[in-house]
Amino acid sequence: MAEKLWEPSAERVAQTNLSRFIEFVNHKHGTDFNDYASLYEWSVADIPAFQEAVWHFFKVMHTQPYEEVVRDLDKMPGAKWFPGAKLNFAENLLRYRDDHPAIIFRSENGSQRSLSYAELYGQVARLAAALADFGVVPGDRVAGFMPNIPETIVAMLAAASLGAVWSSCSPDFGFQGVMDRFGQIQPKVLFTADGYFYGGKTFGSMERVAHVKKEIASIEQVVVVPFTSEEPALSLVPGAHRFDQLVKGSGDPGLNCVPLPFDHPLYILYSSGTTGVPKCMVHGAGNVLMQHLKELGLQSDVKREDKIFYFTTCGWMMWNWLVSSLSLGATLLLFDGSPFHPGPEVLWKFAEDTGMTIFGTSARYLAAIENEGLKPGEKYDLSALKAILSTGSPLSIESFKYVYRDIKSDLCLSSISGGSDLVGCFALGNPTGPVYAGQLQARGLGMAVEAWDDAGKPVVGEKAELVCTKPWPSMPIMFWNDPDGSKYKAAYFDVYPNIWFHGDFCEVTPEGGVIMYGRSDATLNPGGVRIGTAEIYRQVENMAEIGDSLVVGQDWDNDVRVILFLKLNPGYELTPELEKKIKTLIRTACTPRHVPAKIIAVADIPYTISGKKVELAVRNVIHGREVKNKDALANPQALELYADLPQLQN
Known part of the structure; x- marks a missing residue:
């Protein structure tokens, strides 16, 4: 039986955007939905009606109406x-142009600054004019x-306003x-900062930027932020422009947002690239806007008065997701640097100082601060905090x-849980429902997500493959350099047409939630029984002796044996x-099949730059296979620790 940890009060439920949306749908369609479950079933049974309701509820700004919903x-795909x-993404994110704070930024070194919605609009307008002078037109790529x-x-908003x-x-x-990444998409303009701060150190970027500009002939202009x-x-980059010079000025410069088709390209995101050159996933402007309005507005309950934070870099889709909160008029809280410098409490001090209402982070971060013995609730005033969001890996x-x-x-x-593939989530929050230990609260509205067994049948309460049986708006509109769509189809539709x-x-639970067990291509199969790596992580990473861990399957004696690598605490x-x-512990909490055949201590666990364990890369190393794209890793040198280990030879 799942353990219920929290449930919102009736008063809190009534105040959510989701409750207002249910009333909106009931009034429009004559339905009598009164909870998330009934709304969800309708949202996947009548997808056009649901998506049309999202469009009107959030009052999507457009210059030309749609002919049909889908x-x-x-x-x-198709x-x-x-x-x-016709609409413009930037116009929708800049619908507010008042003195309400749009962005509050804090750097690792403690410096802080902010922009109001009016100031944000002014800077975007002036920069858009500069980009237009550079010759940027719809379809050009602008890279950051x-x-x-x-x-x-x-x-980003200046580029989007022009259709770049x-x-x-x-x-x-x-x-x-x-x-x-950028070599594949051939950008016309490159934005960079002169460097960045991390862990108490300053790192320069200009030499790398000079090298990139030299190698990518399409780059005509470089804009540098003095940071x-x-x-x-x-x-170092002759002809480069200073960002502050391009945006200086006063008054209303006027922003002319180009009206564009709903699915005009907005973003190019990348796969992690740990098994080869990253896939370049192209996402449409209206497609992203609709998905994010639903996920932020309905499933995360973001409102004008909210101050929403997500610890992310600009190389992770959570940055794109966070930025869309501007469309709801909320205040974005940005932090750049190490979340552990000068100590593990730095983000909670930021939360207290700003009155943060939504704290977004990774499962790895929450496990790390628990391991540090941090108790933020005892030390900091978190009275404004109404939600914590966690992604990147399964939360134990x-x-x-x-x-x-x-x-x-x-x-x-x-x-x-979702991915760059959809710039969003398959399963996520439900601010009107309970929280059960170990479960994602709900499948996303309009997302026909199921767990399919080996026979291709949907199952509940069993571990199986995550599939989505019907389209949703933020599917990639295409892959870059994939004219016949073969790469796109191979990525998602080779198993089930x-x-x-x-x-x-994953597992769809009887409570209506979802449990994630990790990537299925990293799933262990000892004796033909499928085991999710997260099941083992949940046990060992709560032990005082263990700082981190990684589990892979090693091909052995015509079977697969479980190998557990441990990074021990000092x-x-x-x-x-x-x-x-x-x-x-593993045998008692899981099954005998979960018990590792070998437990090996290592000095470090490899991660991608966006903070995900790289089980597949380690699996390749222990089998003597090449890891093709180590640049996607935050600590590629860690892979060397796994090569030719004598413990794996017997």
Whole structure:
């Protein structure tokens, strides 16, 4: 039986955007929905009616109405959303132009600044004029090699106002990582900061930018934000422009947003790239807007008075997701730097100082601060905080309990899961419903998500493959350099024709929630029994001796055996007694099949730059296979620790 950890009061439920939306739908359609479950069933049974309700409820700004909500709903891929409609993404995010704070930014070094909606609009308008002078037209690519600072948002909105396609990666990417991404899409303009701060150190970006500009012939202009110094080394990139010079001015410069088709390209996002050159996923402007209005407005309950934070870089889709909160008039809270410098409490101090209402982070971060013994609820005033969102990897039951015990007992903890493939979520929050330990609260509205067994049948209460059986707006409109769509189809539709196969191992629960077990291509199969790696992580990463862990399957004796790698906390060693303790815990809490055949201590666990464990890369290393794209990793040197281990030879 699932353990209920929290449930909103009737008063709180009544005040949610979701409750207002249910009333809106009932009035329009003569229905009598009174809870999330009934609304969800309708949203996937009558997708056009649901999506049309989202459009009108959030008053999507447009210059030309749609002819129909969706054409070819039976085709996946191939469905076309809101044909005939013309709109501009930037115009929708800049609908508010008053003195309400749009962005509050804090750097690791403690400096803080803010922009009102009026100031944001003015900067976007002036920068858009400069981009137009550079010759930027609809369809051109504009790239950002930027920290998570307000200027990145200004640059994206300026590009979007002209119909240019925005793509970004964080400045901690190495040269090859940047080339693997921007080299494919051939941007006309490149935005960069002169450097960034992390862990008490300052890192320069200008030399890499000079190298990138030299190698990518399409880059005609480079715009530099003075971030780590007042006088960036522009001489390294001859002809580069200072960002502050392009946006200076006063008064209303007038922003002329170009009306564009609903599915005009807005973003190019990338797959993690740990198994080859990243896939370039192109997302449409209206498509992203509709998905984010639903996910932020209905499922995260973002309102004008909210102050929403997500710890992210500009190379992770959560940046794109967070920025869309501007369409709801909320205040974005941005932080750039290490969340552990000068100490693990830095983000909670930010929360207290700003009156943060929504705190977004990763499961890894929550596990790390628990491991540090941090109890934010005891030290900081978190009275304004109404929700914590977590993604990146499955959130353990222990982390669920930690949040309610040591952060705040009265908030909505929404573990969310989706990906760059959809710039959004398959399963996420329900501000009107309960939170159960270890469960994502709900499948997303309008998302026909099911767990399919090996026979291709939907199951409840069993571990199976995550599929989506009907189209939704924010599916990629295409992959870059994929003229016949073959790469796109191979990525999601090779297993089940006309059904999206996501490659995640999950369980739809009797309570209506979802449990995530990790990537299915990293799923373990000892004796042919499928095991999600998250099941083992949940056990070992709550132990005082263990700082981090990684589980892979090793091909052995015509079968697969489970290998558990451990990064031990300081002061601990992997003794026979500790090994026995770990195996007993896993056997008792899981099954004998989960018990690792080998437990090996390592100095480090490899992660992608966006904070995900790279099980597949380690699996390739232990089998002697090449890891093709190490630039996608935050700590690629860690892979060397797994090569030719004598413990794996017997």
